[in-house]
Amino acid sequence: MFDSIFPGSETIQVAHQSEVAEVVAAAYAQQRPIYPVGGATSLGLGAVAGKPGTVLRLAKLNQRVDYPSRDLTITVEAGMKMAELAKCLSAEQQRLPIDVASAESATVGGVVAANLCGPRRYRYGTVRDYLLGLTVVDGTGQSFSTGGRVVKNAAGYDLTRLMIGSLGALGVITQATLMVRPVPEMSAFVVVPLPSLEKAESLLASLRTSELEPAALSLVVGDRLADDPDRGAAATLWIGLESSEIEVRWMLDLASRLCREQGLPAVFIDAPDRVASIWRGLTEHAAVRPDQRAATLAVELTVLPSRTVAAAVRLHQFDPQASLLCQAGNGVILAWFSCKPENAGELVTRIRKAAEELGGRVVVTDFPPESRLDRSTIWGPPGPEIRVMQRIKRQFDPEGILNPGRFIFE
Amino acid sequence: MKKPLTRDLRRCLGATSVLSELGDLRVYDCDGLTIEKRLPDAVVFPATTEQVAEVVRICSRHDAPIVARGAGTSLAGGCLPIGGGVVVMLTRMKRIIEVNVADRMALVEAGVLNLQLARALTGTGLHFAPDPSSQIACTIGGNVATNAGGPHTLKYGVTLNHVLGVEAVLGDGTVMQLGPLGDRAALDLTGVLVGSEGTLAIVTRVWIRLTPNPQDYRTLRVTFDSLDDASNAISDVIASGIVPAAMELMDQGILAAVDEAFQFGFPADAEAVVVIELDGPSVGLDEQRDRITEICNRHQAREILQASDAQQRALLWKCRKMAVGAVGRLSPSYCIQDGVVPRTKLPHIIRRITEISAKYSIRIVNVAHAGDGNIHPILLFDERDADQVQRALAAGKELLEDCIRCGGSVTAEHGIGIEKISLMESLFAPYDLKMMEKVRDAFNPGGGLGLGKVLPSPHAPTLLHAAVSIGDV
């Protein structure tokens, strides 16, 4: 099933945290690579594995460990699906405001390891802002815990942060404690179809400096959401608003006034079903459909928020057919290009150069497996800090058996 | 060996930026924690990152330990120069390099004061959210190093949540820049450096995330006859799903000190006052306030007052922020503890504090960032009385062990420093600590930065046998 990414590897399924330690310890003894896999939704992130080894499937590690809802924290095993987590929290009117595509498959551990997030990051932040503690098995098969279960903790080094986005290269995450939030009373959208991409610039500037604190500011170019009221427009800005009803109504007013001032039409959407469908749409938009992987290059480009539109314009110049999903409040652009495997490397180089001119960074988040992009193409050239990261890697995984070759490390 | 060290430092920084005479060094033998003292061999005042890097290189050549120091308000002994060596003062690196309003970020040097930044931001509509009570004096570098929090942490998060990146000097003198753009192609080293208390690197610059000022506030002062009612009310507010900007508890003892200092007129017979602040768009605030009022009334609140204008609000906050300092009026010495428990355990831990106070006959007064479950019991004693010191230390230890038992931690914001090293082993399993050591070795291979801090080691001083008379070195 994972042969295009982990050629020649066998698969082991675990159901208990202790088994993870056993499997890794054995692999450590044999110096055999371990490829941890949660929901397999983000396997496109990272280079194709260099050596055959063991694919360690964690999806059965899915128990809820502790949910003291009055503390607004929850502890779960790493293989729990995001959708399952959401269901569990919603019973108490709570949620984790981190959106990830394919939530029915994506696991908590995978989301932490790949540092995934979606449109709500503008207001609510990323995994970094919610993760309180972890249990992890390191590259020698020994388990350790980081952080704790309280919302504030300054004891010792914050190894929790270290594990976020470490892509399974420092350890296999087996359990996580998260801070959660109450579900807001109301959620609504103001949708602004834009005659041109450039037109977004002044609108975004006025939104960002206004008193409006939207949950999301997503600019969609190219491929559209099913809910888009005007697919003929050059781009669509989705302003997501969440809070108490009275505040949301006030924000709706303010947002539409700001749009009017820019001479732009705005559409209100507050019917709960449609609102939910838009959040889903904006979140799922980020996923590359499996049937298109072979011919799609996906990149994530980060610039200062005020340069989002400029960066989007540049990307559009490379390929007017490209689809862009811009988290405009954060300066993060996800872009998809259809591209032949043999051209992928060159396209990345051009995009990276353009990004650097805007002071930005690029990471390839998915690519045609056939193109076999190498690490430095995917992650970009490392700075002097890579030396520290390499030393950490050696300390945590002395034999280099965890996800070898996939992340920034050898 | 010491002579060549200071000679090299002088050559690098110039004579006016290096102190090495006994008379100049004594004030650097401790910070906000005074029960332990060590004398450095030299104190330096670099003005640039390059000078910091050069100092670090010189020290590593001479095998001299290094301690970074900002305002020295650490309450955990983070600035104690264990093993002598060099204190690197960041106080001359205090330029605000850039304030970028459009992108809501700022770039500052490590020695910039938290308050200095706040002042520089007036008129921009933005602020730096972490607001420790030591705000008027502490540095941003110190905030980053200790992952400082404050009353408004409840809604806005701690320093970690507001740091986009740092420039830092490693133990071998390498300068690295991390961030400010969120970067997937790397490990989150910034996240690890935040809260590392100067033991992994010296932070020289910080990219800060700025937060928009809320449109409006409702600041309530709720008086309770019983401490128990107050902590139950707090716990209920959190559970109800309202997220106040801040929710701060002050008990009778601390109120007396605050009142002496600021003549605010707190009722002298009430066991507790809770300051609750709501912020955000004006339209939504009254509704939230009413819900909170209802919860407080359910818990027999005696009186609920709302600050009527910005001035009253400012005064209320001044009282809260100065509360810890005002304790100096109650007793010649104090030790402020910093425990944290799951929020529902707040009533339990507050009751335990009362018991422990009686058990050791040590007076304890309380302030707490109660909404976060972060308690600051303040133990009062006289440092000239060795027996009292011992009892205070023992009481503090028992209290923190209780926090651990509740599923909490021994520090929420002040850090481990030297003060709490002995508790690390109760909080973490041996292998957890081993992993931390590995991280330290990766950043700081020789161990010269912040020697003897944070992790148990042979260098860590044992506080229970500390010399307590001032001036004993």
Added chain:
Amino acid sequence: MNSESLPITSDRNGRTTLQAAVRPELFLECVHCGLCTSSCPTFTELGDENVGPRGRIYLMRMITDGTLDALPTVRHHLDLCLDCRACESACPSGVHYGRIIEPFRLAMEEEKHRGIAGWDWFRTFVLFGLFPYAGRIRLAMKPVRLMQRLGLYDRFERLGLFKLIPGRLGQMATLVNPPVDQGPKLPSFLPAIGRRRARVAFFVGCVADAMFRHTHWATLRVLQQNGCDILLPEGQGCCGAIHFHAGSNSGARRLANTNVDAFRLDEIDAIIVNHAGCGAMLKEYGLHWQDDRRAQRQEFSEKVRDINEFLDQLGPVAPTGEIRAVVAYHDACHLRHGQQVIDPPRKLMELIPGLELRDLPESEVCCGSAGTYNLNQPEMADRLICRKVENIVSTGAQIVLASNAGCLLQIGREIRRQRLPIAVLHPMDLLDLSYRGEQPELPGHNGR
């Protein structure tokens, strides 16, 4: 732990020793939290704990404990203290910094000047010989004033020729403010205008009388407008602050007693003083010395009011004369930190129609004048005044106000040096103009 009086213990020969200068309990009030450091001008300039309040307290404590010798570097750190007491305002623990540093420095000075080696011509002749006497100051200023009138002063200053005059005298010469019409000699009584609301006595002082008599007149007229009968008792003199801070304890006490003798307390509601440095000293008469006259001095102190404070308490009669100008108010340390008078002058200025009062950044930070500090520590004083003037300029003010002679001189000099079009006035100067419906003279762009 509350010390009502400033204890000065002496050795067997009746002389103060360093170790015994400060009562040890005063040190214990300091819990070493460090919250005061950022308020200290010398610490923020140099970033060194040795020259911050926490460090200084610690140093003095160690000397008192006998664990540190009073080494020359240590003395230097203490000498560099402005005694501005900003740290006292900042300290949440209520540390009485002034009561620690003042006797300590007194003892340091006394030790230094014991014996011929420590004899200091400047101190003996200039500080103690000149300052208590308004007449002598006015005489001494004559050459400078003459040069100003002849236009030579400017050239001198520009060429830096004042630097040729020996150190501190040169500093003093440059401080002298340009001549204004000082008005006639002060009378011994002035009646209230309109309904009488209070009966007060006015404290005249030395430097203030010599250099700011016009401000005295303004203050008196303002008091009259506010319904005050004013007595100006004969026999009063210098407040003694300069002696006290420069280490002449006995001289200061003598002057204090003279003043106490000059005022008939039962006849008046308050003793009004319009310069913060004098005011702070008068208010501390009751604290400084333990002898049979302490109670009398204490009674005197209790009657002393700063003019701003007094008018605010009395409820000022609103002035009507419009003054269209942008002003910034500088907090004199001895008013803000020494007497905690912060809002009254601002409130008074807001009464003047048309006046725009702008916030002065760091208005609470010392300008470097600090009594005779600018004479003894010119380098630090220079840094501080430059910073002060930079802040003043940033407000765009046409007038900067300060309620203290030292500040007015120090700020005035730097503004002249930089040729800035900014007038330097006392709040009473402006208030008086408004009552009289007159306009201030605003300097043109060449700084005159």
